[in-house]
Structures are given as C-alpha cells and as structure tokens.
Amino acid sequence: MKKTSTGTWMPAWVPESTLVLSFLLMICAMVQSATGGYDGSMLNGLNILPSYTSYFNLNPATTGLNTASVFIGTFFGAVISGVLADRLGRRPAIFWGSAVTLVGILLQTAAQNIAMFVVARIVLGFGSAISGVAGSVYLAETFPSRWRAWGVGLLNDFYYVGALIAAGITLGTGEWNSTWAWRAPSLFxxxxxxxCIIILPFIPESPRWLVHxxxxxxxxxxxxxTNSDGNQSDPVTITVYKEILDTLNWEKSQDRTMSPKEIIKTPVARKRLLIGGSAGPFSCIAGNIIASYYLGSELETAGITSNLEQLKANVVLNVWCLACALVGTHLAARWGRKSTALLSQTLLIACLFIIGGLSKMYADDPDGASNALVYGDVAVMFLFQGFYSIAWTPLLYxxxxEVxxxxxxxxxxxxxxxxLNAFALVFVYIMPIGLNNIGWKMYMVNGSWDIIILVLIAVYWVETKGKTLEEIDAIFEGEKHSSVPNVELVRQGKESVDVGKVEQQIMAEVQTMRE
Incomplete structure (x- = not known):
C-alpha cells in the first residue's frame, strides 16, 4: 500500500499493484450499482407483498407515488451533482452521496405512513444521484483505457446483483406476518x-481532476x-499523463471553465451534450420501467396472478438480466458501443410488439387462454429485459x-x-395507471417511440471504443490535442515514445502552468 495525496480532505492508501487497484475500483463500481438495482427490485417485491400494500392502503396512484418518489430526489440530486464532483473532488462527492443515501434508507425503514415513506425515498434518491454521477465520472477518468469498458460498465451491470439480492430477500420475508416483511429488505x-464508504480510502483521486x-x-x-504498478517512467504511463496534461492545458487556453454553462457554450459542447446525454433518457424510455418496478402488474396481463409465482419470477429475471448485462459489456468492449446499442434497441422493438400482441390475445379471452400463450408471453417479457440489459445497462454510465x-x-x-430522472419520474408514476387503463396497448406505444430512438442512435452516435478520453476529442474537435502517439499503440508496441524527451516536455509544461 502506498499513501497518496488526493488534494482533498480524504487521504488514500493505494495498492501499488495495478491489477489489485483495478479490482478495488471495480468493487467500488459494483457496490454503487447494487444500491440502485436493489431499490428497483425491492420495490418490485414490495408492490407484490400484501403486508406492504395493506399497511399503506395503496391504490394505483399511491403505488406510483411511493415508487416514483425516489426519482424526485434523483432529479434534484442530479442538478448539483456535477458541481459537487468538480469542486469537492470525485471521491468526496461519492462519500457524501453515499452518506445521504444511508440516511434515506434509515428513514424509509422506519416509515410510519405514505408521507414519511415518500420523503425517505426522496432523500435516498438525492444521495444516490450524487454518488452515481460522481462515480461515473471518477471511474471513467481513473480506469486505464484498456479496461474502461469493464470498469465503468460494471457501475450499472451490478444493478442486477443488487436486484437479485433484493428479490431473494423479499421472497424470504414475504411470508412474515408483520411490517418487517418490508422493513427488513429496506434496512438491508x-x-x-x-x-462503498469503506472502500474509498483505498482508491486514489481522479488523475484528471488532480491535474486540473x-x-x-x-x-x-x-x-x-493505474497503468504500470507505480512505475512513473513506464512509456504507457508517460504517454497517458502527457495526453492528460496537453488536453487540459488546451482546454484552459480556450477559456473553458467548469461552469455548468459550459455544456451549451459552443456548438461542439452542445453536440457532445446531446450525444452523450442522450444515453440517460433513451435508456429510461426504452420500456424496461414496467418490469423494473411493476413486474407484478406486467405478469398479471399475461395471466400469472399468484404472489409467490411473481416473486419467483422476479428472482429468475434478475439472474437472466445480469448474464445479459455481462455479455453486453463484453460486446461493448470488443464490438463497440454504438453497434451494441443498435443491436439491443432492434431486439427491444421486436419484443415490445410481440408482448403487446400476446397480451391482447390473453385480454380478449382470459378464461380460454392456453398455458402456451401465457408462458410464451412471460418468456418474451424475460427476453425483453435481457435484451435491454445487453446495451443500456453497461452503456448508461x-x-x-467518454463522449x-x-x-x-x-x-x-x-x-x-x-x-433520465425527469423521464423516470413521469414514466414510473404513469405506468401502473397506463397498464390499468389501456393494458396491452402500452407495449405498442412504447415500441413505436423505440423506433425513433433506434434511428437517432444510427444517425448521431459516434464510436469511442479503444480510445482514451483525450483521444476521443479528435472525433469532435477534428484533432487530438497532444503530440504523443495513441496510448493503445504504445501499449501494443506499434508506436514508441522517447521517454527522456517527453519527460523534459512535461517538466517545461508543468513549470509554465505554475507560472
């Protein structure tokens, strides 16, 4: 372990092994991701539990409010999360976000009425938004480019690990005849x-934040x-550092600040924002909200009405989605981000129209529906969630x-x-009402707007695979703002750098910045 200065109040004792450090960074991503997944799956289970629905005397509107209120918090948390991550540092922002999330969880566990439950979920959402944004920025800026797809992709992949744990816990507590049937899952x-808070002292601050x-x-x-087991003279380390130094110096020479106004200041910034920022809303309105929060209602449209069977389906669904998310992360790393998104979105559209058609057949004659129809509909619902997980789970963060x-x-x-949370707040609230009022037609509506998303991805998204964050600038700016070769070419031995010459350039550049 090596004590490293972080430029903040939070010290760090970091392993000198790049492999060990990468695993710690991945664990940080996993535990953050699991919080969100646990929340969604827990509410899925609670909305099935009579002990929860009867305690709060829920109807479709209050069910939507209890569930969607977390997005009120994430909505407001997102507003300040970027500023906090820039001003406090990436790690302190993650710490404070996690601490606020813990407060929300304790309030939720102790909730005595709908009002207290809603306030608790707002607090929970507020904290998770801060740690989620800071975590995404931190991991993207800290992971070496060769492992970035896996390191940052896991920030959302392990959503399903948290979801699986919640599904298992709510299945186990579902038979309890007390309010602890839903309070225990909440507390866990x-x-x-x-x-996440325990891991933070053993991982370093973002090198890009430190340079800035x-x-x-x-x-x-x-x-x-993070690149060479602590060897500061390694050619790859020298190349990565020089790229960061050159690019941030160039941004400062262009009078680019950390103000929120910067995201719309120039045409290139607006283009980056629209492309990079589209992942959030696109993933939200793709259609997974129904199964993520209202699986019980969705299964009822297909004829699965037993509470126990619905809880079991919740467990199986999360195992399937985790497997698909890991496959999707592999595809994003090897095949590319844009190609993976196009594949996933095409499969989602097909599934939505099939689910809508099968659900209509069941709704037209529920008494005469065959087992093949019922389980065929459920099978396609599961396929849909898996196909969603292939792209949107890893690509969301x-x-x-990268862009x-x-x-x-x-x-x-x-x-x-x-x-994302503005859309989610609306969609999570209206989905139970929509399913209750128009049933299978909700799938047809969702499938139609997914076609528009597919076209937008095909036309506007860019490919970022295999590039460092600084090298991606060339796609938007027309040139790379550093004189060193691309990092992966150096790593593979296809390009070389004169370490001594680059060292002199770095020393001169740092001296100029200090003056």
Whole structure:
C-alpha cells in the first residue's frame, strides 16, 4: 500500500499493484450499482407483498407515488451533482452521496405512513444521484483505457446483483406476518452504501481532476498506479499523463471553465451534450420501467396472478438480466458501443410488439387462454429485459463520460442523469395507471417511440471504443490535442515514445502552468 495525496480532505492508501487497484475500483463500481438495482427490485417485491400494500392502503396512484418518489430526489440530486464532483473532488462527492443515501434508507425503514415513506425515498434518491454521477465520472477518468469498458460498465451491470439480492430477500420475508416483511429488505439496502464508504480510502483521486487542480506530482503517481504498478517512467504511463496534461492545458487556453454553462457554450459542447446525454433518457424510455418496478402488474396481463409465482419470477429475471448485462459489456468492449446499442434497441422493438400482441390475445379471452400463450408471453417479457440489459445497462454510465470532454464531463453527466430522472419520474408514476387503463396497448406505444430512438442512435452516435478520453476529442474537435502517439499503440508496441524527451516536455509544461 502506498499513501497518496488526493488534494482533498480524504487521504488514500493505494495498492501499488495495478491489477489489485483495478479490482478495488471495480468493487467500488459494483457496490454503487447494487444500491440502485436493489431499490428497483425491492420495490418490485414490495408492490407484490400484501403486508406492504395493506399497511399503506395503496391504490394505483399511491403505488406510483411511493415508487416514483425516489426519482424526485434523483432529479434534484442530479442538478448539483456535477458541481459537487468538480469542486469537492470525485471521491468526496461519492462519500457524501453515499452518506445521504444511508440516511434515506434509515428513514424509509422506519416509515410510519405514505408521507414519511415518500420523503425517505426522496432523500435516498438525492444521495444516490450524487454518488452515481460522481462515480461515473471518477471511474471513467481513473480506469486505464484498456479496461474502461469493464470498469465503468460494471457501475450499472451490478444493478442486477443488487436486484437479485433484493428479490431473494423479499421472497424470504414475504411470508412474515408483520411490517418487517418490508422493513427488513429496506434496512438491508444500506449495506451497499456502507461498503462503498469503506472502500474509498483505498482508491486514489481522479488523475484528471488532480491535474486540473494543479496537483501534477500526485496525478502522475495515480496514472502510474493505474497503468504500470507505480512505475512513473513506464512509456504507457508517460504517454497517458502527457495526453492528460496537453488536453487540459488546451482546454484552459480556450477559456473553458467548469461552469455548468459550459455544456451549451459552443456548438461542439452542445453536440457532445446531446450525444452523450442522450444515453440517460433513451435508456429510461426504452420500456424496461414496467418490469423494473411493476413486474407484478406486467405478469398479471399475461395471466400469472399468484404472489409467490411473481416473486419467483422476479428472482429468475434478475439472474437472466445480469448474464445479459455481462455479455453486453463484453460486446461493448470488443464490438463497440454504438453497434451494441443498435443491436439491443432492434431486439427491444421486436419484443415490445410481440408482448403487446400476446397480451391482447390473453385480454380478449382470459378464461380460454392456453398455458402456451401465457408462458410464451412471460418468456418474451424475460427476453425483453435481457435484451435491454445487453446495451443500456453497461452503456448508461459508460458512454456519456467518454463522449464529454473534461470541462463539461461532470455537468454533462449530471444533465443526462437529470433528464433520465425527469423521464423516470413521469414514466414510473404513469405506468401502473397506463397498464390499468389501456393494458396491452402500452407495449405498442412504447415500441413505436423505440423506433425513433433506434434511428437517432444510427444517425448521431459516434464510436469511442479503444480510445482514451483525450483521444476521443479528435472525433469532435477534428484533432487530438497532444503530440504523443495513441496510448493503445504504445501499449501494443506499434508506436514508441522517447521517454527522456517527453519527460523534459512535461517538466517545461508543468513549470509554465505554475507560472
């Protein structure tokens, strides 16, 4: 372990092994991700439990309010998350977000009425939005480019691990004849935020944030720790550090600040924002909200009405989605982000129209519906969730920080999160009402707007696979703002760097910045 300065009040004792450090960064991503997944699956289970619905005397409107209120918190949390991540540092923002999330979880567990439950979920959502945005920025900026797809993709992949744990717990407590049938699952949700806080002292601050704040020596050490087991003279480390230094110097020479206004200041910034920020709202309105929060209602449209069978389906669904998310992360790393999104979106559209058609057949004659029709409909619902997980689960947090440059990265991701939660607040609230009023037609409506999303991705998205965050600038700016070769070419031995010459350039550049 090596003590490293972080430029903040939070010290760090970081492993000198790049592999060990990468695993710690992945664990940080996993436990953050699990919080959100646990929440969605827990509410799925609670909405099936009579002990929960009868305690609060829920109807479709109050069910939607109890469930969707978390997005009120994430909506407002997203507004300030980018500013906090830029001003406090990435790790402190994650810490405070996790701490607020814990407070919300304790209030939710102790809720005595709908009002208290809703307030608790607003607090929970507020904290999770801050840690989610800061975590996405932090991991994208800290992971070496060769592992970034996996490192940042896991920030949402393990949503389903949290979801699976929640599904199993609500299945186990579902038979309890007390309010602890829903309070116990709520309390357990705090374990993930607590684990995140425990891990933070053993991972470094973002090297890009450190360079921007003038902590050049500390930033170079972090680059070495994350790329070459702490060897600061390694050619790859030198190349990565020089790219960061050159690019941030160029941004400063263009008078680019960390103000939230920067995201709309120039045509290039607006283009980056629209492309990178689209991942949030696109993933939200793709159609997974029905199964993510109202699986019981969805299964009822297909003829599965037993509470126990619905809870079992919730467990199986999350195992399937986790497997698909991991496959999707592999595709994003090897095949590319845009191609994976196009594949996933096409499959989603097909599934939505099939589900709508099968649900209509069941609704027209529920008494005469065959088992083949019922289970065929359920099978396609499961396929839909898996196909969603292939692209949208890993890309939700992976794609935006890649597209957005440093000066707009945190605020741009905050905007994407803001847009996602604005849509989610509406859709999570109206879905139970829509399913109750128009049933199978909701799937047809959803499938229609998914076609528009497919076209927008095909026309406007860019590919970011295999590039460092600084190298992606060339796609939007027309040129790379550093004289060193691309990092992956150096790593593969296809290009070489004169370490001594680059060292001199770095020393001169740092000296100029300090003056």
């Amino acid at each position: 949700q705090g374990i993930f935020s607590l684990a 704040e003038g902590f050049h020596k500390e930033a170079r050490l972090v680059v070495a720790l 992976l794609y935006p920080p 957005l440059n440093y000066s707009i990265r945190a605020n741009g991701i905050a905007f994407s999160s803001f847009a």
